[in-house]
Amino acid sequence: MNDLQQMRDKAASVFEQLGFPTTREELWRFTDVSALANQEFSNDWSPASVDFLPLGEFYLVFENGKLSPEKSNIGGLPEGIKVGSIMDRADDRFGTLADTQSAFVAANTACFSEGAFIEVADGIELDSPIHLIYLADADGAAFHLRNLISVGVGSTFSVVEEYIGTPGTAYWTNAVTEVFAADNATVDHYKIQRESKTAFHFQTLEAQLGKNAVFSNHAIALGAALGRNDIRGKLMGEGGEAICNGLYLLNEKQHFDTHLFMDHAVANCNSHELYKGILDEKSKAVFCGRILVRQDAQQTDAVQSNRNLLLSRGAKVHSLPQLEIYADDVKCTHGATIGELDEVALYYLQTRGIDPARGKAMLTYAFANEVLNEMKSTPVRTYLENLVHEWLEKVSG
Amino acid sequence: MALLDIKNLHASVAGNDILKGINLTINPGEVHAIMGPNGSGKSTLSNVLAGNEIYEKTEGEILFDGKNLDDLVAHERARAGLFLAFQYPIEIPGISNMYFLKAAVNAGREYRGEEQLDAMDFIDLIEEKKNVMNLRDDLLERAVNSGFSGGEKKRNEIFQMAMLEPKLGILDETDSGLDIDALRIVSDGVNALRSPERSFLLITHYQRLLDYIVPDFVHVMVHGKIVKTGGKELALELENEGYASWVGEEGP
Ligand SMILES: Nc1ncnc2c1ncn2[C@@H]1O[C@H](COP(=O)(O)OP(=O)(O)OP(=O)(O)O)[C@@H](O)[C@H]1O
Numbered sequence: 198m199n200d201l202q203q204m205r206d207k208a209a210s211v212f213e214q215l216g217f218p219t220t221r222e223e224l225w226r227f228t229d230v231s232a233l234a235n236q237e238f239s240n241d242w243s244p245a246s247v248d249f250l251p252l253g254e255f256y257l258v259f260e261n262g263k264l265s266p267e268k269s270n271i272g273g274l275p276e277g278i279k280v281g282s283i284m285d286r287a288d289d290r291f292g293t294l295a296d297t298q299s300a301f302v303a304a305n306t307a308c309f310s311e312g313a314f315i316e317v318a319d320g321i322e323l324d325s326p327i328h329l330i331y332l333a334d335a336d337g338a339a340f341h342l343r344n345l346i347s348v349g350v351g352s353t354f355s356v357v358e359e360y361i362g363t364p365g366t367a368y369w370t371n372a373v374t375e376v377f378a379a380d381n382a383t384v385d386h387y388k389i390q391r392e393s394k395t396a397f398h399f400q401t402l403e404a405q406l407g408k409n410a411v412f413s414n415h416a417i418a419l420g421a422a423l424g425r426n427d428i429r430g431k432l433m434g435e436g437g438e439a440i441c442n443g444l445y446l447l448n449e450k451q452h453f454d455t456h457l458f459m460d461h462a463v464a465n466c467n468s469h470e471l472y473k474g475i476l477d478e479k480s481k482a483v484f485c486g487r488i489l490v491r492q493d494a495q496q497t498d499a500v501q502s503n504r505n506l507l508l509s510r511g512a513k514v515h516s517l518p519q520l521e522i523y524a525d526d527v528k529c530t531h532g533a534t535i536g537e538l539d540e541v542a543l544y545y546l547q548t549r550g551i552d553p554a555r556g557k558a559m560l561t562y563a564f565a566n567e568v569l570n571e572m573k574s575t576p577v578r579t580y581l582e583n584l585v586h587e588w589l590e591k592v593s594g
Numbered sequence: 595m596a597l598l599d600i601k602n603l604h605a606s607v608a609g610n611d612i613l614k615g616i617n618l619t620i621n622p623g624e625v626h627a628i629m630g631p632n633g634s635g636k637s638t639l640s641n642v643l644a645g646n647e648i649y650e651k652t653e654g655e656i657l658f659d660g661k662n663l664d665d666l667v668a669h670e671r672a673r674a675g676l677f678l679a680f681q682y683p684i685e686i687p688g689i690s691n692m693y694f695l696k697a698a699v700n701a702g703r704e705y706r707g708e709e710q711l712d713a714m715d716f717i718d719l720i721e722e723k724k725n726v727m728n729l730r731d732d733l734l735e736r737a738v739n740s741g742f743s744g745g746e747k748k749r750n751e752i753f754q755m756a757m758l759e760p761k762l763g764i765l766d767e768t769d770s771g772l773d774i775d776a777l778r779i780v781s782d783g784v785n786a787l788r789s790p791e792r793s794f795l796l797i798t799h800y801q802r803l804l805d806y807i808v809p810d811f812v813h814v815m816v817h818g819k820i821v822k823t824g825g826k827e828l829a830l831e832l833e834n835e836g837y838a839s840w841v842g843e844e845g846p
């Protein structure tokens with residue numbers, strides 16, 4: 198682990214140099230992290246009493262940043278699949294994807310003390326998703342979680358990262374996940390963020406796709422006072438396909454950022470991005486979708502769509518698409534909308550006897566459902582359908 | 595008691611007076627037809643009755659089944675038994691027809707103090723009604739009117755009416771855009787719903803519909819007023835002579 202120590206030292210000095218970003222930086226213009234930067238975090242550990250529901254046969258549970266073997270279940274994993282703590286494993290590729298110029302990644306690399314390591318050999322198929330569950334309820338704590346997921350040639354694998362916090366507790370989750378999808382691999386990654394609404398949540402997800410690999414990421418965000426997902430896909434082999442979908446449901450004064458970066462490095466790859474947001478009260482969202490099509494990436498097909506539904510006048514969205522195209526034979530489209538509920542549709546429902554509150558909930562759910570429908574895993578989709586319904590009941594009640 | 599009693603109804607939209615003193619009484623079991631030139635206010639009347647709030651009632655009184663419609667908003671009017679089949683049905687992506695219908699049917703049942711239909715009862719009801727309307731199964735699974743053809747949308751409106759069994763069905767140009775077979779299916783569907791208690795208001799441009807659904811009264815609406823009322827033979831007269839004699843008389 199000498200290399201690791203070197204990496205940590207280097208990351209620590211990068212963080213030292215960068216410090217927390219300020220609103221003077223372009224990508225942080227709308228996102229003020231001073232509340233986080235001004236806070237001291239402790240390292241005291243305590244067990245977490247947070248309920249969770251495993252979405253598959255195999256799951257790892259982290260309690261306030263620490264792996265809990267008692268609460269986890271990885272017994273009887275099929276041959277060729279290794280699941281465990283990142284502290285017990287080494288992989289040459291560790292840290293090779295994570296953005297070294299990000300203060301949050303640097304802080305994570307310097308400080309992480311736990312996370313999941315998953316290695317799937319070539320030619321393996323696992324139907325049930327591996328569920329990584331991060332429970333948090335320790336006031337004043339910081340959790341630097343680090344995950345590495347490697348899926349072998351031709352394997353099919355799905356994983357859920359779920360962050361759950363006890364309402365009212367204030368802490369900082371700072372996670373980094375690196376995913377390597379080898380040639381012909383199919384990887385479905387789900388991220389469910391339901392942190393406490395007084396917590397900070399930051400995650401950087403980096404995925405690298407080999408030839409004909411298919412990677413999907415479905416990011417659902419409900420929690421955190423201040424949250425941000427940085428999702429970066431690197432299409433490094435021809436025939437690769439990346440799907441990045443997301444749904445953010447915000448109310449009160451929540452602030453949530455999504456920064457997508459899709460890097461088309463080679464020819465004949467597709468990427469689809471569908472992000473939807475529903476914002477109530479004084480919540481705020483930033484969506485920044487950057488698509489880079491490098492010179493060699495001919496025949497790229499990239500589609501990006503960000504659609505937002507505002508349920509109140511106080512809610513706000515900044516949607517910033519960014520296409521950078523250096524190849525000449527490509528198809529790239531993007532679109533962003535910010536709108537309110539369709540009054541005409543609401544009237545139509547009303548003329549059939551459906552009262553406006555119910556009608557609003559139905560239309561809002563229908564808006565969200567487009568993202569949920571894209572999820573292949575039935576248990577994950579069903580679970581999220583329920584969460585979305587619950588959320589809607591709360592905001593309309 | 596009349597099912598619908600409209601007295602001296604004036605209504606405006608976006609600051610323009612559209613309805614200028616409508617009087618119309620529909621008794622239980624009666625079928626009335628309204629014909630009239632484009633822009634005369636027929637759809638405005640149906641939307642005012644259904645409770646569309648962008649239309650402002652400026653004068654007059656509407657009693658429906660003994661209730662003053664001023665006291666009921668759109669969903670309450672629907673639950674009380676008023677149904678409007680739209681001239682241009684709205685598409686609602688993301689909500690399946692089945693889910694939508696179940697919510698609508700159960701909203702009405704709740705209002706009438708009836709038990710909610712469970713999934714099984716609901717399927718039975720669907721099966722019964724969809725055969726009458728000859729509606730394909732995939733249309734039921736699809737989102738409400740989303741990507742439906744013009745004729746499919748119209749049939750879906752009447753299917754909804756059959757499911758909801760209203761006291762008054764207002765059909766705003768349901769026949770427009772229907773092929774010959776569909777016109778017959780829709781008419782049969784409406785006729786099957788006719789009863790001594792249930793009334794219909796048919797808005798149409800074509801006498802043909804009235805061959806299938808025979809009205810008790812035909813009204814001519816011009817410039818926001820009913821200018822003539824007669825029996826079903828009036829429709830034939832209009833078909834031959836047009837509206838010229840009325841349209842000329844009074845400026846908009
Ligand atoms: N929402 C609206 N905003 C502005 N004007 C409207 C609106 N709805 C109706 N109008 C106007 O009111 C008048 C009557 O329209 P309406 O749709 O009631 O006519 P109609 O008799 O149903 O015509 P058609 O036979 O073409 O369906 C028209 O001049 C129309 O432009």
Ligand SMILES: [Mg+2]
Nearest residue numbers: 636637638681
């Ligand atoms: Mg009309």
